[in-house]
Amino acid sequence: MSEGQVAHQFDDARQQQETAILGMWVFLVTEILFFGGLFAGYTIYRNLYPQAWVGASRTLDLTIGTINTAVLIASSLTMALAVHASQTGRRKSLVGFLVSTMALGAVFLGLKAVEYAHKFQEHHVPGPHFAYSGPDSTHAQLFFSFYFAMTGMHALHMVIGLALMAWLVWAARSGRFSPDYHNPVVVGGLYWHFVDIVWIFLYPLLYLVGSR
Amino acid sequence: MTAVTFPLFPDQASSNAGSVDAIYGLMVLLTVFFSVAIFLAIAFFAIKYHRKSEDEVPPEIHGSLALEITWSVIPLAIVAVIFILGAKIYIAASRPPADAATVYVVARQWMWKVQHPEGNSEINELHLPIDRPVKLVMTSEDVIHDFFVPAFRMKKDVLPGRYTQEWFTPTRLGRYHLFCSQYCGTNHSRMIGWVEVMEPSDFERWLKGSARTESMAAVGERLFARFHCGSCHGDGGSAPRLAGLSGRPDEAHLREAILHPARAGAKGAMPTYQGQMSETELLQLIAYVRTLFPEVPR
Amino acid sequence: MSTFSAAIPGKPDYLSDGYGLKSWLLTRDHKRIALLYLASITLFFFLGGVFALLIRLELLTPAGDLVSSETYNKLFTMHGLIMVFFFLIPSIPAVLGNFLIPLMIGARDLAFPRLNLLSWYIYVVGGIFTLTAAIAGGVDTGWTFYTPYSSTYSNSHVVLTALGVFITGFSSILTGLNFVVTIHKMRAPGLTWFRLPLFVWAHYATSLIMILGTPVLAISIVLVFLERVFRIGVFDPRIGGDPLLFQHLFWFYSHPAVYIMILPSMGVVSEIITCFSRKRIFGYNFVAFSSVAIAVLGFLVWGHHMFVSGQSVAASVIFSALSFLVAIPSAIKVFNWTATLYRGSISFQTPMLYAFGFIGLFTMGGMTGLFLATLGLDIHVHDTYFIIAHFHYIMVGGAVMGYLGGIHFWWPKISGRLYPEWWGRVAAVLVFIGFNLTFFPQFILGYLGMPRRYHAYPEEFQVLNVMSTAGASILGVGYLLPLVYLTWSMRYGPRAGPNPFGAKGLEWETSSPPPTENFVVMPVVDEEAYAYAVKKSPSHV
Numbered sequence A: 001m002s003e004g005q006v007a008h009q010f011d012d013a014r015q016q017q018e019t020a021i022l023g024m025w026v027f028l029v030t031e032i033l034f035f036g037g038l039f040a041g042y043t044i045y046r047n048l049y050p051q052a053w054v055g056a057s058r059t060l061d062l063t064i065g066t067i068n069t070a071v072l073i074a075s076s077l078t079m080a081l082a083v084h085a086s087q088t089g090r091r092k093s094l095v096g097f098l099v100s101t102m103a104l105g106a107v108f109l110g111l112k113a114v115e116y117a118h119k120f121q122e123h124h125v126p127g128p129h130f131a132y133s134g135p136d137s138t139h140a141q142l143f144f145s146f147y148f149a150m151t152g153m154h155a156l157h158m159v160i161g162l163a164l165m166a167w168l169v170w171a172a173r174s175g176r177f178s179p180d181y182h183n184p185v186v187v188g189g190l191y192w193h194f195v196d197i198v199w200i201f202l203y204p205l206l207y208l209v210g211s212r
Numbered sequence B: 001m002t003a004v005t006f007p008l009f010p011d012q013a014s015s016n017a018g019s020v021d022a023i024y025g026l027m028v029l030l031t032v033f034f035s036v037a038i039f040l041a042i043a044f045f046a047i048k049y050h051r052k053s054e055d056e057v058p059p060e061i062h063g064s065l066a067l068e069i070t071w072s073v074i075p076l077a078i079v080a081v082i083f084i085l086g087a088k089i090y091i092a093a094s095r096p097p098a099d100a101a102t103v104y105v106v107a108r109q110w111m112w113k114v115q116h117p118e119g120n121s122e123i124n125e126l127h128l129p130i131d132r133p134v135k136l137v138m139t140s141e142d143v144i145h146d147f148f149v150p151a152f153r154m155k156k157d158v159l160p161g162r163y164t165q166e167w168f169t170p171t172r173l174g175r176y177h178l179f180c181s182q183y184c185g186t187n188h189s190r191m192i193g194w195v196e197v198m199e200p201s202d203f204e205r206w207l208k209g210s211a212r213t214e215s216m217a218a219v220g221e222r223l224f225a226r227f228h229c230g231s232c233h234g235d236g237g238s239a240p241r242l243a244g245l246s247g248r249p250d251e252a253h254l255r256e257a258i259l260h261p262a263r264a265g266a267k268g269a270m271p272t273y274q275g276q277m278s279e280t281e282l283l284q285l286i287a288y289v290r291t292l293f294p295e296v297p298r
Numbered sequence C: 001m002s003t004f005s006a007a008i009p010g011k012p013d014y015l016s017d018g019y020g021l022k023s024w025l026l027t028r029d030h031k032r033i034a035l036l037y038l039a040s041i042t043l044f045f046f047l048g049g050v051f052a053l054l055i056r057l058e059l060l061t062p063a064g065d066l067v068s069s070e071t072y073n074k075l076f077t078m079h080g081l082i083m084v085f086f087f088l089i090p091s092i093p094a095v096l097g098n099f100l101i102p103l104m105i106g107a108r109d110l111a112f113p114r115l116n117l118l119s120w121y122i123y124v125v126g127g128i129f130t131l132t133a134a135i136a137g138g139v140d141t142g143w144t145f146y147t148p149y150s151s152t153y154s155n156s157h158v159v160l161t162a163l164g165v166f167i168t169g170f171s172s173i174l175t176g177l178n179f180v181v182t183i184h185k186m187r188a189p190g191l192t193w194f195r196l197p198l199f200v201w202a203h204y205a206t207s208l209i210m211i212l213g214t215p216v217l218a219i220s221i222v223l224v225f226l227e228r229v230f231r232i233g234v235f236d237p238r239i240g241g242d243p244l245l246f247q248h249l250f251w252f253y254s255h256p257a258v259y260i261m262i263l264p265s266m267g268v269v270s271e272i273i274t275c276f277s278r279k280r281i282f283g284y285n286f287v288a289f290s291s292v293a294i295a296v297l298g299f300l301v302w303g304h305h306m307f308v309s310g311q312s313v314a315a316s317v318i319f320s321a322l323s324f325l326v327a328i329p330s331a332i333k334v335f336n337w338t339a340t341l342y343r344g345s346i347s348f349q350t351p352m353l354y355a356f357g358f359i360g361l362f363t364m365g366g367m368t369g370l371f372l373a374t375l376g377l378d379i380h381v382h383d384t385y386f387i388i389a390h391f392h393y394i395m396v397g398g399a400v401m402g403y404l405g406g407i408h409f410w411w412p413k414i415s416g417r418l419y420p421e422w423w424g425r426v427a428a429v430l431v432f433i434g435f436n437l438t439f440f441p442q443f444i445l446g447y448l449g450m451p452r453r454y455h456a457y458p459e460e461f462q463v464l465n466v467m468s469t470a471g472a473s474i475l476g477v478g479y480l481l482p483l484v485y486l487t488w489s490m491r492y493g494p495r496a497g498p499n500p501f502g503a504k505g506l507e508w509e510t511s512s513p514p515p516t517e518n519f520v521v522m523p524v525v526d527e528e529a530y531a532y533a534v535k536k537s538p539s540h541v
Helices: A013-048 A050-058 A062-087 A091-121 A137-173 A183-207 B017-048 B065-093 B200-209 B216-226 B229-233 B251-259 B279-291 C021-025 C030-058 C069-088 C091-105 C113-135 C149-153 C158-185 C198-230 C243-277 C284-300 C313-341 C350-373 C375-381 C385-415 C421-448 C459-492
Strands: B101-108 B111-115 B121-123 B125-129 B134-140 B145-149 B154-158 B164-168 B174-180 B193-198
Touching (some): A013 A050, A013 A183, A013 C158, A013 C198, A013 C243, A062 A091, A062 A183, A137 A183, B017 C350, B065 C350, B065 C375, B101 B279, B134 B145, B134 B154, B154 B164, B154 C375, B216 B279, B251 B279, C021 C030, C030 C091, C030 C113, C030 C385, C030 C459, C069 C113, C069 C243, C069 C385, C091 C113, C091 C198, C091 C243, C091 C385, C149 C198, C198 C284, C243 C385, C284 C313, C313 C350, C313 C375, C350 C375, C350 C385, C375 C421
Antiparallel strands (some): B101 B111, B111 B121, B134 B164, B145 B154, B145 B174, B174 B193
16 A cells, blocks of 8 residues: 555545544444453452552552653654654654654563563462462452553553554655555554553552552 | 143242242233234234235335334333332342241352251251241352252352352242252252251251251350450450441351451451351351340341 | 446456455455355354254253263353354354445445454454364353353363454454444445445444443453463452452343344344335334444343342342343334334245244244343243243344345345245244244243253153254254255356345345446435335346
């Protein structure tokens, strides 16, 4: 697909663009429902075991979590700038902003890996080797289950996002995008913003449960 | 070959079986009525308006708001009535009478352990006196099961980690099927037994005659001592005396207090006893504790 | 009047447009993808049917003497999983929806053709996972995977099967996504929402459910997977997890899923009834809105699967009330279909027989759903054969009959051949009779107290079980017949014209089979749906 070309099922470029964007929005709705199941379970158990939640949340690394939040928000900024660059035909800026987004995403994942390693060393990973000395340790294990499930799912989506970005960088450098055709960038941007927003919810729910 | 009788209903052996069968009968009639009405309408129209020539042009009929409203409102009214009738039975089934005797059930793959408060225990059988309401307090040691007595029109899932209840008043002497009706693994269909409803005098005789240890509360009292509950909850202890505690002394609440005291609202330093006793022992302890509350029978 | 697209000599129909495996396996044509689905769905249907046959054979005698208990438990689990996830949920949408929606709205293809092909491959991969699990020894949790049995205690291939279902779920999500976007964005000029065929409305409503519900099933499966593989306890009571949470998450999807299975059939029935009465559907707006109402209300009733599970009384009461409410739009549809026959011009070809069968059996099945919504009654019949009878009346008496009716109705369009009418009617009647004989006795069995998922049962239940098995053998023959004669017709059936049944609809305004691009001249719509009373166009046979 090169600039200006319209796929055979569409009447014109405008229909193609509207369809692509609607398609991504619908997909994001499914993602909301997907994460929603996890949020629902989290809410139920937090309500039942508030002490366990407070204690376990305090063992998370607030510094890393906060830095990561800032990193992701910054990456959404660079992504928005990338979309703007694609709309105004500035290819170098587009590639630059996409690469910045990827770099920030990689920083996020790197810091997450550090966090996971710490949790592993502290034996806070649920399962047969779980060892926790805070209040209500039986239910604290549940908190950590949700911590790993939710951040793990999120990280998986980040990895997929990075792959998407990589493809966008390649496509941008090959000259596929122009002010007339840049749907993949817009649609990729929507996805990236969504993954960011999920983290915006995860951060307070996981890191800020009890006052410190 | 089986006998000539072709039953459509199980025996009506409990006080609510009649009302359940009555609703069932009503629903059967409604189903037959509407199914036959639709069937006849279709048959009638199909035959009367059978295509006679390829050039037929049926009239253009869009619809009728009046009809739509009619056939929306009338079914709505009908289902509202049925909903209320059904809800009443269900709500009553969730409220055992205050004087119901309590029998404890522990389910595990693939058997039922039944404990009478007097101490008698049975496996896969439940002996009951007629015309006395009985409440089952049930838990599972492993997966989810379900204690189903078709003749009583009653069932309830039996869960691990908590107590569920069902209650009924047997009204007919006899021997009735007990089925596990929540799939629980390999021998799910063999996790069956019998409920035996007897005359009260026969039941008393059975109680005395069958294998029994002490009453559950008596064993529970020894557990109370073994776990030193009295050191905090007795005279001179730092925790409130049990009989003075406000709050319902029902089995589920007591279980929570013993296993998850912080969640149950126990303030201060009550430790948890999770993992320190079996489900059966926990029931015995609870049976004893309940005797400390003046308004609880037995 | 819409423009008619006759086949132009030299421009191939979609079946002749490229031969060889690659042209099929790498196709982007929604019609070919529909046939890819047809092949795989048929395979799974008969596989699920084999499991059903074995179950019914075992149940001929009260003792569990044909297979071991473990095997029996795996049989009913696999039967349920295959029939629900690999047959019923995809069936009409993936075969008929894929084939017809672009045609019905006057488009060249769906919005995302490559996504469409991907969704078939995802379906196949998911199916391979599940079949691998079956061959490796099977899974014995029941299709409902209740915890803690599935997450902790079962020794069977839960993870592999769960992965298979998880993967296949994405096929469903992508299909729904494709349909929603297509219907919004790619309708022909003049084709407003209220001129759409009711088949399209039904699929729109279905797609809403696919999109909103399936992800919750996915996360439920992920959590069971995590618990089994990494021993992370979310449902494990020993660390304060709640097995009921699984049930809530599972049924939040799986109840709306049953509407995924029935709404498309209702769409098919609307199309068939209108064509074979040669009359517009009575109350079009009400039928269209009912589809959407069913989809929306269907998300609010999941707790009716949990009346005896330990759920609170208040929750049960609310769920019961809502469950009664969701029956009303379905009743509205039945009444409107019946009213359509009034002063129509009715003919009894095979599709119409299936449509009549659907209405009758769906009415019965739907009303027995009311039995289950009735709280006091459900206590008694929950988890008995009554439920099994209820959902088979809807799924088989309803959904499958709608599917077969639709396959026959659009067979000429899909294959370019006519099916043998006499055999079609024989099969339809056999299916109807065999079905009732199989499942009606199960209502009685259920009320008598025979629980479901029982390998062995008390002797007094034998007579009814034997009747049920006898019916199943007739039903099996009824299903085999179309497999044979439809396959036969692909080679030897008489060639079909563009509109053998004289139906209204854009799909009938193009050749049978259609060209790859669907229409030679893209249609413009200027009339309402089912405008039969208008002067006939020359395209009508």
